[in-house]
Structures are given as C-alpha cells and as structure tokens.
C-alpha cells in the first residue's frame with residue numbers, strides 16, 4: 001500500500017462505532033483504492049491520552065484520523081452543538097445526520113477549519129433511564145439527580161427541575177446502583193454495553209419521536225495529512241465519507257435501538273412512552289434550553305436564531321427518510 | 326512477530342534493564358516510551374515521530390486531572406495524618422490490651438494492627454516501616470524471639486494492600502476498567518483470611534516452641550482503660566471507611582475525603598485535649614510525606630501512559646492476545662506461569678509500577694484464553710465471565726505481588742524491617758518470615774482453586 | 787558546586803516545600819467540598835420521606851478533577867528533592883560508589899530535561915486551551931487557568947532535578963532509611 005492511516009477513538013473494538021461503522025468504512029476505502037490506502041485502528045484510547053484530547057490529537061497529527069464526541073471539548077464547536085438540542089433532533093439518527101451534511105459547507109464549516117471533517121453525525125437520541133422512580137410526567141423528575149449528557153443537556157436538566165450531575169459515561173452504572181444518580185440520559189445502545197438496562201428499571205421516551213437531545217460525534221482527519229495525499233486517493237476518501245457515511249451511520253444507529261429496547265423489556269423493565277399531554281411540559285423545558293443556548297450564542301457573537309432555523313429546516317427537509325418502525 | 330512487535334519486545338526488555346541499572350522506574354518508562362516511538366517511526370514510517378511529540382501538550386494534564394484517581398492522594402494523606410497523629414501506636418496498644426496476654430499475643434496484636442493500619446495506609450512498605458517502629462521495641466522488651474517478631478511484622482506489612490482501601494486496587498481497577506467498589510468488596514474476604522492465617526501461624530509456632538514468646542504481664546487497669554479509650558475512635562474511623570466502601574454507601578473519592586476529615590478532626594481534638602495528636606507541625610509533616618508518595622505515584626502513572634502509547638503502536642499486546650486466542654496455549658499453565666512471574670518481579674519492584682507495566686499485557690491474554698469478552702461462565706476456560714475474571718485476577722495478582730515482598734532471598738519488606746531493627750541479621754528475619762510465606766502460598770492456591778473467595782462478596786452485595 | 791548547593795537549599799527547597807503545601811491545602815479544599823456534598827446527599831436522604839430535597843453541589847466531579855491535577859503536579863518538586871521516585875537498587879549494590887553516583891546524576895539530568903520539556907509543552911497546551919475557549923461541561927468554567935499551577939510545578943521540578951544533578955543532596959536524614967512510601 002501507499003499510505004497507512006491511523007484511526008484513534010475511545011470506545012472498545014466491540015462497540016457499534018468501531019465494528020459497524022469505522023471498520024466497514026475503512027474496508028470500503030481500502031477496497032476502492034485497490035489496497036493503496038490501509039488503515040490501522042486503535043480503539044480504547046490505546047495511542048495514549050484521554051477522550052477530550054482526541055480533537056487536539058487529530059489537529060497535531062498524533063493520529064491521522066479520530067472519532068470523538070464534540071461535547072468532550074465544550075465550547076470548541078459552538079455551531080455544531082445546535083444538533084445536541086432536544087428541540088432540534090427528532091429521534092432519527094439518519095434524519096439528523098443528513099441534516100448535518102446539508103449544513104457542513106455552510107454554518108458549521110467554521111467549527112472544523114482546523115481539520116478535514118469526514119463525518120459529523122449523531123446517535124438516535126437520549127432516553128431517560130431511572131432506577132427507582134418511574135417517570136410518567138415532569139413532576140416525577142423534580143429534584144432527581146440525573147447525569148448530564150452534554151452542556152446543553154445540563155441546561156435541559158435544570159429547566160426540567162432536576163439536578164445535573166456530571167461524570168464520564170463509564171462511571172454511570174456504579175453511580176446508578178449506589179444512588180449517586182437517580183437516572184441518566186443516555187442512548188439505548190450505550191445503555192446495553194454499560195449494563196444500565198440491568199440497573200435501571202424504567203426507561204422513558206417522549207411522544208412524537210421527540211428525544212431528550214442527542215450527542216454529536218466527529219470523524220475527522222488531520223488536514224496536512226489529507227492534503228499530502230495524491231488527488232485520486234483524496235477523492236476516494238471523500239466519496240466514502242460525508243453523506244455516504246452519514247446514511248450508513250444513521251442506518252446502523254437507528255437499527256440498534258429497537259434491539260436494546262426488546263432486551264430491556266425481556267428483563268422485565270418498564271419502557272414508558274409518554275403521551276402528548278405528558279410530553280408537553282418536557283417540550284416546554286426544551287424551549288427554555290433553546291432560549292439559554294441562544295443567549296450564549298448571542299454572547300459569543302454568533303447568529304443563533306439563523307443557525308437554529310437552518311438546523312430545524314434541514315431536519316424537516318429529511319424527515320421523510322425516517323425509517324418506519 | 327513482525328518488525329514492530331519486535332521493537333515492542335525489545336522495548337520491554339530494555340525497560341527492565343534500565344530499571345535494574347537504578348534508573349527511576351517512572352523515568353525508565355518514559356524513556357522507553359519515547360525512544361520506542363522513535364524506533365517505531367523508523368520501522369513503520371506511517372507512525373510519525375514529530376506529531377507524536379505534540380501529544381505531550383495535553384498528556385501530562387490528562388493523566389493527573391482525573392476524578393477517578395483523585396482517591397489516591399486523598400487516601401495517602403489520610404494514612405500520613407493517621408501516622409503522624411500516632412494512631413498506628415494507639416491501634417497496636419489497643420490490640421495488645423485485647424490479645425496481648427495470650428501466648429504470642431503481642432505478635433498477634435502487631436499483625437492485627439498491621440492489617441488495620443495497612444488498610445488505611447495502603448502501602449506494604451509504609452505499613453511495615455511504621456508498625457515496625459511502633460511494635461518492635463515492645464516485642465523486644467517482652468523478650469519475643471527476633472525471628473518471630475520481625476517475621477510477623479514483615480509479613481504483616483503485606484496485609485495492607487489487599488484490605489480496602491488500597492491504592493494498588495484503585496490503580497488496577499482503572500487499568501482494567503473494573504469497578505473500584507467491586508474490587509474492594511472482593512478483597513475483603515481474602516484479606517480477612519490472611520489475617521486469620523497469620524495469627525494461626527503465630528499461635529502454632531509458640532505452641533511448638535514456647536521459648537519463642539513469653540506471656541506478657543497484664544497492663545495495669547489505668548493503662549488498659551487508656552488504651553481501649555484510644556482504640557475505639559481509631560477503629561470507628563477505620564472500620565467506618567472500610568464498611569462504607571464495602572457496602573457501597575460511599576463512592577471512593579468521597580469515602581477518602583470523609584476519611585481525611587475524620588482523622589483530621591480526631592487528631593486535632595486529641596492535640597487540644599492531650600497535647601499529642603495533630604498540630605500545625607504534624608499536619609505539615611503529613612502533607613510533605615503525602616507530596617513524596619503522591620508525586621511518586623503521579624510520575625509512575627504518567628510513565629505508564631507514555632509506555633502504553635508505545636506498546637499499542639508496536640502491536641505487541643494485540644500480537645500476544647491473538648496468540649492466546651489461537652488456542653496454542655493451555656490456560657491454566659499460562660495462569661500459573663503468570664503468577665510465578667509476578668512473584669519473581671515482586672521481589673524487587675514495587676507493586677504499583679508492576680501492575681502498571683505488566684497487567685495491560687497480561688490481562689488481555691488471560692481474557693482471550695478465557696474465551697473473550699462475551700464468554701459465559703459455562704464455556705470459559707477459567708469457569709467465569711469476563712467481569713469476574715477481572716476481579717479474580719486482580720486479587721490474585723495483588724496477593725502474589727505482595728508475596729514477592731517477603732520471598733527469600735530478596736524482599737523489600739524484609740529490608741525495611743531490618744532497617745528498623747538494629748542488630749538483627751537478615752537471615753534471622755527471612756527464617757522468621759518463612760512460615761508466613763508458606764501460608765501465603767497456601768492462600769494463593771486457595772484463591773486459584775476457589776475463586777468464590779474473591780467473587781462471593783461482590784456478587785451478593 | 788557550593789553555589790549550586792546554596793541555590794538548592796536556600797531557593798529551590800523552600801519553593802518546593804511551598805508548592806507541596808499548596809498541593810496539600812488543595813486536598814483539604816477537596817475534603818471540604820466533599821463534606822458539603824456528602825452533607826447535601828445525607829440531608830437529601832433524610833428529607834426525602836418528607837418530600838423535601840436538598841441538593842449536592844453541581845459539578846463536584848469536575849471541580850475535583852480540575853483541582854487534583856494541579857495538586858498532583860505541585861507535589862513533584864518536593865518528591866524529587868526527597869528522592870521519592872522509586873528506584874530498584876538491588877542489582878547495583880556491588881557497583882563502585884562512583885558508578886552509582888554517575889548513574890544517579892545521569893537520571894537526574896534526564897529527569898530535568900523531561901520535566902522542563904513537559905513544562906514548555908504544557909504551557910503550549912494551556913495557550914491552546916485558552917484560544918479554543920474550552921470550558922467544563924456542567925459549570926462552564928474555563929479550563930486553562932487550572933493548568934497554571936501545573937506549569938509552574940513542572941518548571942520547578944525540572945530546576946530541582948537539574949541542580950540536584952550538579953549538587954546531589956546528602957542521603958535523606960531519616961534514620962529509618964527509605965522515604966515514607968519505601
């Protein structure tokens with residue numbers, strides 16, 4: 001082969017992102033380039049450092065490619081964080097992924113100037129997993145200690161009248177079982193490997209496909225490394241990334257969720273689907289979260305209104321591609 | 326093995342050469358890590374060296390700024406506060422009032438005090454040296470045989486690492502991504518068994534040879550009352566922390582902070598009321614001692630992180646795990662070899678650096694031999710799932726690593742006890758330690774054959 | 787040599803001890819924050835049956851992580867001065883004293899290079915954190931100011947090691963021999 005690219009990320013080699021997204025993507029590129037591009041994937045932060053450093057590492061070329069959570073470096077991606085907002089993401093990873101691609105060359109471009117972004121994408125969305133309290137209305141979450149998924153997640157929890165607790169996701173199961181947390185906002189596909197479906201007894205989802213926000217991920221390549229490649233190889237990488245990969249990732253993530261919900265129900269857990277009336281106060285809290293986000297954007301000199309409108313419009317535009325359950 | 330894995334293996338050997346040449350362990354880890362990455366960039370140019378160096382802009386901070394690890398300096402501070410407040414002495418004298426009148430009872434009291442103090446302090450060497458200074462003068466005054474006295478203390482020192490809280494357990498749990506609290510729970514029963522076995526060894530030896538220990542004259546009533554009065558708060562604080570952690574009432578960092586607070590408040594009250602306890606000077610001394618130990622651990626953790634980046638890039642751990650998964654090795658043979666290797670390493674390396682250097686290699690190998698991440702207990706080579714394997718192997722590894730501290734012909738704990746017992750020959754201490762070494766070996770065999778000893782508590786709590 | 791020893795004892799040692807005490811005070815601050823937090827959780831558990839809720843401190847874990855980083859690095863200069871780093875001396879006991887001394891000085895010089903290199907790297911990293919505007923997840927505090935004690939500590943650690951390489955202090959005065967952890 002001509003080039004070997006290193007890929008670094010923080011989950012294990014068995015995680016969905018590694019086994020069902022990054023690995024197949026790398027294989028497709030290797031094949032399309034007749035083996036001229038090879039990949040070496042380093043899972044579990046094995047090249048060194050902690051997850052918040054991944055973005056720094058790809059900028060410096062410590063790894064050629066990284067996969068990370070934008071929220072691990074809060075404040076660094078002010079525009080793309082719009083897709084974390086619970087009022088923007090409507091419950092399909094595929095739909096939101098495609099919406100993000102529409103904005104990549106527009107309002108989101110500023111966030112990723114220092115790298116060559118290959119894919120910005122989301123998971124299907126946070127559900128609320130609780131241990132003792134079955135959440136059937138917003139009254140049930142008052143004062144609960146809930147793990148924050150992201151910075152706007154902190155505001156969302158505060159707006160709901162609950163108490164935000166920050167901790168790395170691997171510590172969630174222990175905190176739940178010891179009562180340090182009453183519940184956590186995490187997606188179902190993370191609840192499985194973390195054994196959260198064995199500890200939490202109740203899982204709450206909103207009506208109409210609304211979610212308690214989602215998490216935005218970045219797959220990015222070092223800029224110099226990308227530009228040092230011959231043009232035909234760059235073209236091959238780009239053809240397999242961006243929108244093509246957004247579809248694939250959306251499909252993979254959307255498909256995981258029903259599997260895990262079925263497993264939770266098989267364990268005798270209660271999966272609560274709130275009706276419109278019970279969901280409404282949560283949506284009000286989401287509106288409050290959105291307002292707070294807009295305030296912060298204004299303080300940063302970013303036109304949050306325009307960005308939010310563009311994000312919502314893009315999500316609406318792709319809504320027809322939502323997978324039917 | 327390809328070229329990169331060979332570079333990795335060469336780095337591994339070089340690490341031990343540097344350590345044997347008296348280069349500080351942490352420094353050796355960093356040197357091999359950075360030098361190894363340079364070598365890799367020559368064999369495999371896509372692993373570029375200059376961008377690698379950019380990692381150090383953030384690596385230092387990410388190693389030390391870690392919530393899970395914050396428990397380590399806090400427990401160390403608690404241990405030194407307790408030590409400077411003379412709680413180690415109170416513990417020994419209180420135990421002595423309880424069991425001292427039995428034949429061999431003062432040595433038993435020393436072993437029990439070692440267990441209690443080691444529980445809080447978490448370092449075998451510090452426990453041996455502290456309790457040696459507290460208990461040896463008393464044992465000699467009462468004409469205990471040197472071999473029995475020094476042997477009991479050298480062996481007693483090793484109890485601390487297993488009884489929670491333990492710094493080494495925390496570090497192991499973080500390395501293999503196990504639950505710290507489950508590790509603590511798993512360590513309780515094997516720790517209690519060790520104390521019981523050591524006490525039994527003393528009882529048996531003085532029964533076979535009554536000349537080894539004279540029964541101590543009973544202390545007068547006033548001294549008795551005073552010792553018991555001092556013992557109660559110490560036991561309350563120490564057992565409160567151990568129970569709070571074991572029952573999962575506290576997570577580790579809050580438990581450690583509450584421990585610091587409790588020892589500090591008690592020590593200050595003691596100072597105000599009796600003049601001995603924690604004053605400004607003692608607190609200052611405790612902080613400076615904490616700085617030495619916590620700084621040492623911080624540097625080793627940093628070295629381990631640098632080393633990890635080198636080994637991962639070399640592909641050596643993956644190569645070993647693939648070999649294990651290929652079915653070429655017999656799982657139980659490998660386990661026994663691993664344990665023997667750890668005992669040998671334990672003779673001259675401290676447990677923390679050993680855990681950080683070798684466990685990242687060994688654990689994935691054992692995991693693959695066992696049948697991988699998702700194996701069920703019924704199909705697993707060691708008869709347990711991956712989560713249980715983490716816990717069981719961790720307990721085994723810590724026990725054998727500590728065993729190395731009292732293994733003839735070299736053992737760090739024996740050297741420490743020698744340093745605080747002038748006039749006693751090294752050979753006398755090693756002969757005195759031998760029976761304890763024997764029951765420790767027995768405990769390892771027991772743990773290997775009956776994993777339930779470690780796994781029962783975490784399963785049922 | 788004499789001036790190096792004076793620099794070591796009159797300037798660097800007090801600075802290192804001061805930083806160590808700073809680190810210790812940080813540990814006490816963490817203890818205090820934890821006590822407030824634990825009190826919050828405890829009151830919460832007590833108040834719960836009566837429908838009351840008392841909150842813990844939000845962002846507790848974040849604050850602990852930010853503080854402990856600086857404290858751990860602040861311990862390093864004093865640790866170096868007290869020769870606290872683990873050394874295996876079993877295999878070099880038969881070597882002539884001059885050889886051992888040469889190895890020790892080499893190790894100290896390498897430590898100095900490493901620590902000063904890390905200080906410079908970390909200062910760059912801190913500047914990058916500041917330029918990026920990285921904040922914490924719950925409290926939205928900027929991260930970079932918490933790095934500064936670390937940068938100072940690494941620089942002092944490097945200086946201590948460098949001066950010790952030129953003028954090694956006499957073995958520790960503790961009659962029991964080993965440093966507190968052994």
Ligand code: NA
Pocket residue numbers: 443444445446447448485486487488489490491492
């Ligand atoms: Na301990």
Ligand code: NA
Pocket residue numbers: 671672673728729730731732733734735736737
């Ligand atoms: Na030994």
